[in-house]
Amino acid sequence: MSALSPYAAAIGLTVEPGAAGPTLRLPFSEPLLGRPGFLHGGMIAGLLESAAIAQLRHALGETEARIELVTITVDYLRAGHPVETRAAARAIRIGGRIANLTAQAWQDDPDTPIATARINLRIHRDAGKG
């Protein structure tokens, strides 16, 4: 399933395909703020989770598997300013049932991320087989 979720649509998230995997693009809007002038940290955690799921879906190259978050650990490195934010993830290991990824979110420069995360996802490969 490549369609964005209702929540992703509600926050204005779009997906930019790339050879190594997708990059998520989140234009700034007021409903993303935690306090005046700064993006909400919980929202950023959700963005990183979405980036990991999108990357795993890209890596699996199939549409049947259902993917679920198991655990995420986010480090907040810099303030999220009211500008476009991007996020992408990299798979460290993809097993039969679990995938381990890292994800990062950045604004102006991918080399100075505003947040990074370690994310473990559950893969249900029998999804869709009844």
Added chain:
Amino acid sequence: MADEFDPAAFMAAAGGFGHAALIGARYAAHGTDWAELAMDADPRLADGDGNPAFGPIATLLDMAAGTAVWVRAGRFRPHATLDLRVDRLRPARPGRTIVARGTCRDIADPLAFVGGLAHDGDPDDPIALVAGTFMMTERW
């Protein structure tokens, strides 16, 4: 324990702003070192599987944990989340109000250590567990 910080009044204001307003975060309850926030089910906040999306749940957990810091301190001081770990035990059931409880375990200037959980009706059957740290952005 100072008791100048009023989480109900704080959320009445903060709940109308930004991402908290989008997800409908509101005050539910608090004690000496904990705070509970709630958000009602909203189909606009569903994930790709039709379950409540993770972003709003993480937001509610982050806010409940942050509010717990101010409850324990007895006053508001600006802080930023330093790190946050969330274990997602199971999907929240669609249609359920989600409650996040944050507990402030310790404040060691400029850091505050928090834990907590989220549930969709039964605190003994949580949907998520959280642990994290906050860093004060102004001196205590």
